[in-house]
Every structure is written in C-alpha cells, then in structure tokens.
Amino acid sequence: MQRYKDGFNSALSSLASDWSEASRRSPMAAAPTLSMETLPPSLTSASEPPAIFDGTTRLYIAYICPYAQRTWIARNYKGLQEKIELVPIDLQNRPAWYKEKIYPANKVPSLEHNNEVRGESLDLVKYIDSHFEGPALMPDDPAKQQFAEELLLYSDSFNMVMYKAMPAKGNVSDEVDVALNKIEDAFSKFSDGPFLLGKFSLVDIAYAPFIDRFQTFFLDVKNYDITKGRPNLSSWIEELNKIDAYSQTRIDPQELLAATKKRFGV
Template identity: 60%
Template structure:
C-alpha cells in the first residue's frame, strides 16, 4: 500500500535574507512551511505520486518571510502555493485535486460513486472539526472535543471492510485530515495527558496504518518543537 518514496533531506527554510529561486523558468515548485498542516497536505500527495523530481519543494520561513514571495510569487502570502505552467495556484484542498489531475502517479480519488460522495461529505466537515477542536484549547479540550473525534471514529467504520482508511483505500480524505489529527494527538498527549485514540480503535488503527505510508511519514512535524509552539500560542507559556 505504501509507495516507496525518495528520502529527501529537508533544506533550510528561505527567509527575508534569502534570494528567490529562478521564478517561472518552467520548474514546478511547491512552496510550503515544514510546520503548516495545510502545506503538509499537498506535500504528502506530491510524495505519494512520486513527484519528488517533478515538483521542487521550496520551504518558506513563516516567521520571517522573504518579501519576494508576496511580491513575485503569491500575493496572498500564504502557503501552500504551487508554481506550475507559468501560473501560481493556492488553497490546499484545491491543490490536492490539481496535483492529482495534472501530474502522473497513482490517483488518490476513488472511482466508486459512493466513496466519492462520502469523501466529499467528510471534506465538507473538516474545517468545522478543526475549528471546534482549536477553540477548546484554553478551556476543557478533553471533554469538549469528544464529539469531533467520535465523528472520525464513526466515519472510519463506513468502508472498513475495504481497509482501515476513510474510504477503505488510502485517499485524499486521509491526506486532508491527517496533518491536523497528527497535531491534535501530539497536543492532547503532551499538554493534556490524554490519548485521543482511547476507546476509538478505528482511529488508532487509521493512525497506525498512515504511519506506514512513507509519503506521509516524511512530512511529519517534530513533536517537541510543535508542543513548544503550541504552548506559547495557546497556553501563554514561555
């Protein structure tokens, strides 16, 4: 199931002192941040489709962005963005679809109409789910997020006869959710001493299977670094 990926060395992020790459020279470039869950989505699909040699990864320091990124690449000044065929596109869910449709490699969109419909339903919920979880961090997240993680547990049972993923097979739905669930699992474990998979065997199995997917494993955040950022941002700890 897991595609054999090319092991990449993470190059330093470009900051305000960095020169831009040779923009619009025909090279396809994916601008990301190593810490951004939205960028991680597109990074995963790039890896899964085996496009490491076709789409160059350009990491940006979000705390010290180079001025040329907004001025010359992506006026919205966010990541991810994709430079391809003389234009720059953004928005992570749109980019997942774009990369899947415009580059070679295994597709992450099932052909089964029932799975496609359920996948769209799950995608339509993801922004609400993540917003609900983030909103509890200064309150009582363990109790207040039960419904969000229970929703995932129930959803993972829909096609579980076909496999441990949301649509049975590994798909764009898993790619859309895992960057956020990865971070939530870290935060709940480290900051609140709680396991979000407790009593949720399907969620536990899903995370375990995703950890076998090399395309995803290469994109995971450093847990210690992420916890430090989280504590400063949400808990006011220095």
C-alpha cells in the same frame, strides 16, 4: 461559508507562524517506495527568489504548516519529488518577494505550474492528483467520491472545534468528543481498509496533519487520549505512520508540542 473558512484558515496561518520556530493518474495503488529526500533550507527575507516562471514546477510550503503538509504528502505519495520542486518558506521571516512576485495572498501552500500560481491546500491536493502521474488519490467509486466530499467539507469544522479547545481551561468539552466520534464513525462506512475511504486517499491527507498535532497536544496538556474508545482512529494513526509519503513530512511531535504550548501559554 467560504468567507468563514478563509477567516479560520488565516487564524491558523498566524498559529503556523509561531510554530515555525520549531522549523498520468492511475488506479488507486500503493505509493512507490521512497528514498529519503534531502530537504532544502527555508527561505527567509534575506534569500534570493527562485527563477520564477522558468518552466519549473514548484511547491511553496512551510515545514511547520499543516495546510502545506497536505500538499507535501500528496506530492510524495504520487512520487513527484523529481517533478515538483519543494520551496520552503520561513513564515516568521518570510521574504517580501513571495507576496510581491509569487502569491499575493502571502500564504502557504502555493503551487507554481504552467506559468500560474495556485493556492488553497485541498484544491492543490486535487490539482496535483489530476494533473500529474502517480497513484490516484480519489477512488472511482461514486459512493466513495460522495463521502470524500462530505468529509472534506467537514474538515474545517472539525479543526475549528479542536483548535478552540486547545487553550480552554478545564476538562475537554463534549464538543470535542462529538467531533472525534464523528471521525471514528466515518471509518465504518467502508470495510476494505483502515483508512477513511478504505484505501488511502486525499481524505486521509486532509486530516492527518491536524490529528497528528491534536493527539500530541491533548494527551500532554489535557491528559486526554483522543484514541481512547476509538479503535478505528487508533488503527488509522498506526497505519498512517507506515506510509513513507506521510512519515517523511512529519515534524518531531515534541517540537510541535513545545511551540504550540508556547503559543497558547500553557
């Protein structure tokens, strides 16, 4: 199963490359109010590498990549802008030193911390949550923890269904409806808030970057509103957009749409 997951993520990394044209734990609580961060330019093959393993914690991302966006949201939500330096990589013109000196897998995201580099987006979200101060992203309630793991395990399957449907001809498949209805039903599990575990958590972070892209693409290209008949999903999207840590990481949906349409030839 892990091998299948890695293969799927590699395929999406290829898609992200095309997109790049557009360019101490505490109880769960509200994220700190954030000021707008000045984002550094993406590093290219002509860029010099940072001073690797100099004690600085660095999060390597690509602004366009949904996997990287997961870790970026977690960093921002926990208020770690001054503690984790953002290092954006241009996926279409990525520097050779990134693979040679930092992360042999040559993917984003990766995290340089305590003289080690780690990868895989969901593992990194959990790592950031457990190793740095700020609002907790995983609740203490065992029932919520169990449900969180179920939803995290499902996330790759969900994304696969949705991405597979994007270039398909004709009407949206029943498989897409089933996948979206599963997410809609998940909101009914807990009643203490509009998010997937009631309160905002790492599960929302796992799904948000992808559903954002799916909503725009399916509406424009297939005239299919993923929120129609799904009030919980609609409310979730509305509430997500009120969270600075999320909204500050979003790429203009129209830029994403144009790049995705070009990628799929639609």
